[in-house]
Amino acid sequence: MPVYKLTYFNLGALAEPIRWAFKLAEVDFEDERIEREDWPALKKSGRFPSENMPLLEIDGEVFTQSSAILRYLGNKFGLTVDDEIQRLRLDQVIDITTDVRPSFRAYFFEADPEKKEKARLTIVNEVVPLYLRQIEGIVIKTDGPYIAGSKLTYGDLSLTAALNVWIGVGVITEAQLQEAYPATAKLREAVLNVPQIKAWLEVRPKTTF
Amino acid sequence: MPVYKLTYFNLGALAEPIRWAFKLAEVDFEDERIEREDWPALKKSGRFPSENMPLLEIDGEVFTQSSAILRYLGNKFGLTVDDEIQRLRLDQVIDITTDVRPSFRAYFFEADPEKKEKARLTIVNEVVPLYLRQIEGIVIKTDGPYIAGSKLTYGDLSLTAALNVWIGVGVITEAQLQEAYPATAKLREAVLNVPQIKAWLEVRPKTTF
Structure with a gap:
């Protein structure tokens, strides 16, 4: 199983459906939450290619775009349909x-x-x-x-x-x-x-x- | 083969990759183009559920959202990857x-x-x-x-x-x-x-x- 690390604000919002997908699949992930006051410095640190969040790391490879990430996990975890x-x-x-x-x-x-x-x-x-x-x-x-x-x-x-x-x-x-x-x-x-x-x-x- | 009708402004922009998918698959579609001056009246006519375009009709069922439409056709026409x-x-x-x-x-x-x-x-x-x-x-x-x-x-x-x-x-x-x-x-x-x-x-x- 890959190592997953999700990074977002301490909010539901865009990261929440991704967290739910992990919970439904009973797959472990690190749920890193950035405090709002730390974000301005982190944003330009080079860790965030889009200068925004959420970010999902899969075995260390960085992915952005919450909908693309959610669709990927949804397909992987069977949270989709054939039709x-x-x-x-x-x-x-x-x-x-x-x-x-x-x-x-x-x-x-x-x-x-x-x-x-x-x-x-x-x-x-x-x-x-x-x-x-x-x-x-x-x-x-x-x-x-x-x-x-x-x-x-x-x-x-x-x-x-x-x-x-x-x-x-x-x-x-x-x-x-x-x-x-x-x-x-x-x-x-x-x-x-x-x-x-x-x-x-x-x-x-x-x-x- | 379903009957496809694509409706958009007389522009490339959001409809163009959809047109390319049809061309690559050599699948016929109606390429309806709305002139800018006709749009304000049409927008509220009830034909456009999102009050925007493009719109793809598949056998008469109306779909909006250009990226969702493009992904659907891409999967259908083999313009995708397994990985x-x-x-x-x-x-x-x-x-x-x-x-x-x-x-x-x-x-x-x-x-x-x-x-x-x-x-x-x-x-x-x-x-x-x-x-x-x-x-x-x-x-x-x-x-x-x-x-x-x-x-x-x-x-x-x-x-x-x-x-x-x-x-x-x-x-x-x-x-x-x-x-x-x-x-x-x-x-x-x-x-x-x-x-x-x-x-x-x-x-x-x-x-x-």
Whole structure:
């Protein structure tokens, strides 16, 4: 078995679905967490080719890009499906949640309170509905609970982790998700109740999102 | 064989590697091109779930997200590799070029000439070098010319199409690419000289990028 080392902030966010994949496969990995105040110095240290995280080292070889890493582990650990159209849907869902990130970043890093609230309202009223409508439209193509029906895949892990961030930063509530996007809410519930993930959620470091 | 219909602006950009995949596989597809002035009305027509393009219809089912679509066709048409680590590298390269897009958009849609030039200089001096260094680091892991060595894959198509956009919008020249990122330049040359792609480049509609 290769030696895996995952490096990220002390957050769920982009690293969390990767951690879940390891937990589901019951494969050991080092879960290195960088404190926010140490990041500016580390960022330019040469250890991080993209000057961002997460980073996965596999037997010492460095890989970046959380979605590429998650898909790799998902394929390796059997968290995928054979059907090509269903795999296209997994990747489509991942890329839809990725498209949302620039608006989230613009909001998160905005210092001016008035502009920040304006950015938040754009996300709440325009961005989240546009993207969640697409996701709901994909999720309802099977009887669920997952994107590929009864088979849990890396796409469900990615989506659930993204939804947790959206809920964590306050752009949608669990009740609103349940009300407006019931199939997506049901998928998230199912993922969070998978025994290995449920057990991890109880012991993982407590962070805002 | 399914019926494929690809819809995009009359541009290369995000749809171009998808078109190349069809050409390489010698599979017919409808190449619908929307004129820029028609887009505002069409965008909200209900035909475009993500209110953006490209869109691929497969036997009438609508799929969005260019990278997911390209990976699907790449797998279907044999434009991939068996080795999982090499596949991870393909996906990593695609996601690296995707990360660049928000800065490009900020530049492209900036109306103020002074701000636009500032945005361009940030891309030229910071964004492009940071991302091309990563890409070159991945490409040189094999003897080339492609990311997975001698095997042409969807990752090479995506990267070459991205490089064509970067060159087309003027944030790097072919000579600069050749000078600073020789393995990446060699990969692009190899892709553009594949007979089916070369033939397509001669007959395709002429657009800026």
